[in-house]
Amino acid sequence: MPRMQLTKTIIINTALSLAEKQGYEAVTMANIARSLSIKPPSLYNHFKNLEEIKHAMAETAQKQLYEALKSTEKGAQPLLSLAKAYVHFGSSRPGLYTSSLPGGTNEVSEALVQLIADSLTSYSLGESKKIHAIRGFRSMLHGFIDLNKHEGFKLDVDLEKSLEEMVGIFERGL
Amino acid sequence: MPRMQLTKTIIINTALSLAEKQGYEAVTMANIARSLSIKPPSLYNHFKNLEEIKHAMAETAQKQLYEALKSTEKGAQPLLSLAKAYVHFGSSRPGLYTSSLPGGTNEVSEALVQLIADSLTSYSLGESKKIHAIRGFRSMLHGFIDLNKHEGFKLDVDLEKSLEEMVGIFERGL
DNA sequence: CTTGTAAAACTAATGGTATTAGTTTATAGT
DNA sequence: ACTATAAACTAATACCATTAGTTTTACAAG
Numbered sequence: 001m002p003r004m005q006l007t008k009t010i011i012i013n014t015a016l017s018l019a020e021k022q023g024y025e026a027v028t029m030a031n032i033a034r035s036l037s038i039k040p041p042s043l044y045n046h047f048k049n050l051e052e053i054k055h056a057m058a059e060t061a062q063k064q065l066y067e068a069l070k071s072t073e074k075g076a077q078p079l080l081s082l083a084k085a086y087v088h089f090g091s092s093r094p095g096l097y098t099s100s101l102p103g104g105t106n107e108v109s110e111a112l113v114q115l116i117a118d119s120l121t122s123y124s125l126g127e128s129k130k131i132h133a134i135r136g137f138r139s140m141l142h143g144f145i146d147l148n149k150h151e152g153f154k155l156d157v158d159l160e161k162s163l164e165e166m167v168g169i170f171e172r173g174l
Numbered sequence: 175m176p177r178m179q180l181t182k183t184i185i186i187n188t189a190l191s192l193a194e195k196q197g198y199e200a201v202t203m204a205n206i207a208r209s210l211s212i213k214p215p216s217l218y219n220h221f222k223n224l225e226e227i228k229h230a231m232a233e234t235a236q237k238q239l240y241e242a243l244k245s246t247e248k249g250a251q252p253l254l255s256l257a258k259a260y261v262h263f264g265s266s267r268p269g270l271y272t273s274s275l276p277g278g279t280n281e282v283s284e285a286l287v288q289l290i291a292d293s294l295t296s297y298s299l300g301e302s303k304k305i306h307a308i309r310g311f312r313s314m315l316h317g318f319i320d321l322n323k324h325e326g327f328k329l330d331v332d333l334e335k336s337l338e339e340m341v342g343i344f345e346r347g348l
Numbered sequence: 349c350t351t352g353t354a355a356a357a358c359t360a361a362t363g364g365t366a367t368t369a370g371t372t373t374a375t376a377g378t
Numbered sequence: 379a380c381t382a383t384a385a386a387c388t389a390a391t392a393c394c395a396t397t398a399g400t401t402t403t404a405c406a407a408g
Contacts, residue, residue, distance in 0.1 A: 003374060003385050029366060038386070041367080045385050050366070104325045129339065131331050135318075136340035138326070140310065143317025151278045152312070157305050165303065166310035173347030178355075178404090203395060212357070214395075219356050224395070 006036065008046055012056050019057065019095035027054065027099070058103030061096050065089055066112050078119040083141055083167045090145035097145065113138075123174045133174060140166060180210065182220055186230050193231065193269035201228065201273070232277030235270050239263055240286050252293040257315055257341045264319035271319065287312075297348045307348060314340060 014035045019027050029040040029050055047053045065086075072085040090097040103109060116134045125133055144163060147153060153162070188209045193201050203224055207214040221227045239260075246259040264271040277283060290308045299307055318337060321327060327336070 006385080028364090030364080039388080040365095041369095041388085042386050044367075101324045101326075105328050109326075128331065128335075132336045132339035133343065135321075135327055135336045136314065136343055139317035139321055139340065140314045141317065142321055142326075143313035143315065144309075146320055147309075147313055147316055150275045152275075152283075152316075153309055154279050157302065161302075162306045162309045165306035166313065169307065169310055169344060169347035171347065173343035173345065180356080202393090204393075213359080215359085215397080216357050218396075 006038070006046070008056065011036065011043065011046055011053065012060055015053055015057050016060060016096065016099055019061075019099045020093060021095070024095050024098040026095075027057070054099070054102050055104075057099045058101065059106060059108055061100035062103050062106075062108040062112065064096060065100050066108055066115065069112070069115055074119070077171075078122075079137075079171055080164065080167045082116065082119045083137075083163060086141045087145055087163055090141070091148065094149065120174070125174070137170065140170060180212070180220070182230065185210065185217065185220055185227065186234055189227055189231050190234060190270065190273060193235075193273045194267060195269070198269050198272040200269075201231070228273070228276050229278075231273045232275065233280060233282055235274035236277050236280075236282040236286065238270060239274055240282055240289065243286070243289055248293070251345075252296075253311075253345055254338065254341045256290065256293045257311075257337060260315045261319055261337055264315070265322065268323060294348070299348070311344065314344060 011032065015027055015032050018031055018035060022031070027050075029043055032053070033040040033043055043053070047056070068089050069082060069085050072081050075081050113134055116137055117130060120130060120133055120137075123133075144166065148159070153159065185206065189201055189206050192205055192209060196205070201224075203214040203217055206227070207217055217227070221230070242263050243256060243259050246255050249255055287308055290311055291304060294304060294307060294311075297307075318340065322333070327333065
C-alpha cells in the first residue's frame with residue numbers, strides 16, 4: 001500500500017479539532033484538506049463524502065462526551081452532577097458537542113444511555129419507565145443546550161439556576 | 175416607487191414555503207429567487223443578506239407555532255395537550271419548526287412563553303420558579319424534537335408514550 | 349406629456365463550497 | 379528492478395452568497 005501514512009483516524013481527529021477551534025461550520029472538505037496539507041479530492045480516497053466524515057466524527061465525539069461524563073463525581077446528587085457535566089460539555093465545547101449529534105444509534109450512544117441509567121438506579125424504575133425517563137432526561141439536557149445556542153432564553157435570569165431547578169423538577173417527578 | 179409589487183412579506187412567505195416543502199437546507203438565495211422568478215442579486219434590494227431573511231422567517235414561523243398552540247384544546251391536562259401540540263408541530267412540519275429557531279427573543283416568543291405560563295397557572299409557582307419551569311418545559315420539548323430529528327432515539331419503544339411519560343414526570347415534579 | 353429620480357431589476361464577476369473524472373506519483377511486494 | 383495499486387494530483391462541473399456596476403421602469407413633478 002503506497003502512501004498510507006494518512007489514516008481515517010488522523011482525518012477525523014483533524015476534522016474534530018477544526019470543529020472545536022473554528023466551529024462546526026468550519027468542517028468543510030477544503031478546511032480539512034488544508035489542515036492536512038493535501039487537496040480536497042484526496043479526501044475521497046478515504047471517505048465517500050463529507051457526510052461520511054461527519055458521521056465518523058460523531059462517533060468519536062460521542063466517545064469524548066462519554067468519557068467526560070464517566071469521570072464525573074457522582075456525589076450526593078448523581079443526576080444533577082451528570083446533568084451539569086453534560087450541559088457543561090455542550091456549552092463549553094459547542095463544536096465538539098455539535099459534532100456528536102449526527103451519530104445515530106451505536107455502541108457509544110448505548111454506553112451513554114447506560115451512564116444515565118446508572119444515575120437512575122436509586123429510583124428503581126421498571127424497564128419501559130426507565131427508557132422513557134432516559135429519553136426525557138436527554139431531551140431536557142439537549143434542548144437546554146440547543147435553545148441556549150439559539151439564544152432562546154432571555155439572559156436576565158440565572159441559567160445555572162434554571163438547570164438546577166429543571167433537574168430538580170425531573171427528579172421529584174420520577 | 176418603481177416595481178414594488180414584490181414585498182418583504184412575499185419574499186418571506188416564499189422562503190417559508192420552500193423550507194416547508196423542500197427542507198430548511200433549501201432556503202438559499204438561488205432557490206428563493208427561482209421561486210419568485212427573479213435573479214438572486216435582486217433579493218439584496220429587500221434584505222441585507224440571507225441571515226436577515228432567515229431572521230425574518232423565524233418571526234413568522236414563531237407566529238405560526240404560536241397560532242398552532244393557541245388553538246389547542248386545553249382539556250383536563252393542559253400541559254400534556256400543549257406538549258403534544260408542540261411536538262406535533264415540530265415533527266410534522268420540520269422545515270417550518272427549524273425556521274423558527276434563529277429568532278432570538280421578541281414579542282412573539284414572549285407570547286409563546288406566556289402560553290406555557292398559562293398552562294402552568296394551576297401549579298401556582300413563584301415568579302422565578304415559573305421562569306425556570308418554562309425553560310425546563312421548552313428545553314424538554316425542543317430537545318425531544320431535535321434528538322428525534324438526529325435519530326437520537328432507538329425506535330423500538332413507543333415515542334408518543336415517551337412524550338407522555340416525560341411530561342408526566344415533569345408535572346409530578348412541579 | 350415629457351422628464352428626472354429612484355427603486356428594483358439586471359449582468360458580470362469573485363470567491364467560496366462539494367464532488368467527479370482522469371492522470372500522475374510513489375511505494376510495497378514480487 | 380518491475381509492477382500493481384493506493385493515494386496523491388489537476389481540471390472541470392455545478393452549486394452557493396455576495397458585490398459592483400448598469401439598465402429598466404414606474405411614478406411624480408413640471
